[in-house]
Ligand SMILES: O=P(O)(O)OC[C@H]1O[C@H](OP(=O)(O)OP(=O)(O)O)[C@H](O)[C@@H]1O
């Protein structure tokens with residue numbers, strides 16, 4: 310996963326950079342490898358600043374005041390292409406007019422895309438990541454004249470629509486993108502299955518003046534005074550030209566570029582990626598996590614000596630959440646079971662997400678640095694530890710060991726999502742499926758690998774039900790659930 314943002318302010322005198330940075334900071338949980346912004350104005354000013362690290366490490370008070378009233382920003386968790394400075398987003402095409410892209414998602418056919426681009430004489434660099442290939446497709450339609458942006462009929466230049474059509478025709482996988490097009494404005498689009506999130510918001514200044522923001526998650530709107538206009542639909546593009554459209558006319562134009570194939574948001578966005586304040590595709594992340602907690606509790610309560618091992622949820626003394634993502638799920642589960650919630654695991658607030666760190670060594674080290682135990686909450690107790698997910702198992706293995714060291718009698722471990730036995734092809738960089746803890750293991754074998762007394766997973770149908778119940782609007786047809794069942798929206802056969 311990555312976080313993307315686009316800002317277009319109605320007054321050419323204003324600078325979009327401070328808001329781009331504010332929004333990028335609010336999306337920081339979506340990527341900590343690198344970040345950057347590009348902003349400019351219709352006078353041809355283009356400013357770029359990017360680097361490896363967190364937003365507050367890469368930007369100083371000086372670089373946060375870059376000139377330009379529209380621009381795009383990105384926080385990266387690399388999934389495709391190398392983790393080099395070249396790959397830091399926004400990816401910008403300096404030599405052909407400074408068009409830039411920010412992208413969340415993952416393309417599955419980069420090899421074919423490279424071949425296609427070289428067949429039309431465009432692409433030489435074999436190190437290009439998927440995002441850069443999308444930029445190349447857009448650029449291949451751009452007329453060479455610098456004054457081309459008014460060409461075409463209607464408010465959207467024809468070459469931009471042609472570039473988008475090429476992207477939809479050639480790219481397989483997931484993409485939510487915002488393009489920065491100097492002397493035109495911003496263009497956002499979403500793949501034809503709507504796998505990765507992108508939402509557009511507006512801030513009305515007066516009758517005629519409106520600012521616009523594109524963002525991965527609605528959490529950025531409240532903090533910056535925007536109101537959600539709606540999620541961009543699958544196969545849809547939204548254009549925000551910088552020129553004023555005139556009194557009473559919105560600058561924001563939507564166009565269905567290709568027909569929707571399905572409306573299948575990535576279900577793991579709700580489980581782990583997203584912030585709890587966000588509403589994505591009409592689903593409140595908070596409500597959905599509450600529902601998963603209740604469903605998980607029902608699963609646990611139903612498990613009564615089913616395997617002759619005399620388990621009964623009555624013997625659970627307390628529920629302990631794993632900070633941070635599992636809080637809402639664990640709270641709802643504890644309430645449903647009428648068990649006390651205990652903050653036996655404490656997070657060091659200066660250590661961020663461990664899952665998104667690039668190497669296993671760093672991840673393991675970070676978990677032990679990040680979490681500590683309050684001994685008296687474990688000592689002599691049967692504890693039910695709840696996390697939102699068990700992926701590689703790095704977190705769960707260490708937590709069970711910590712619980713035992715702190716004197717727990719029995720340690721049960723529950724996941725607010727199903728067992729992950731397949732790669733997540735749309736946003737988790739996992740080269741090797743066998744690194745998933747549940748790969749090739751039954752639930753009992755997972756419990757053995759974790760050294761806990763029992764493991765519980767939320768069944769997939771309950772996860773889907775929780776998302777569907779939490780939906781207040783929207784036309785979602787299904788969810789991308791490939792990591793749980795091997796059935797990917799963009800593939801017909803599971804990759805074993
Ligand atoms: O099985 P694993 O490979 O360890 O991955 C799963 C863990 O990683 C995530 O936490 P993370 O530390 O990234 O962030 P959080 O503080 O938002 O929960 C997730 O919430 C699980 O705790």
Ligand SMILES: NC(=O)CC[C@H](N)C(=O)O
Nearest residue numbers: 310311387388389413414
């Ligand atoms: N996590 C993402 O969305 C990554 C976007 C893109 N595939 C990259 O690696 O930069």
Ligand SMILES: [Mg+2]
Nearest residue numbers: 631632633634
């Ligand atoms: Mg976690």
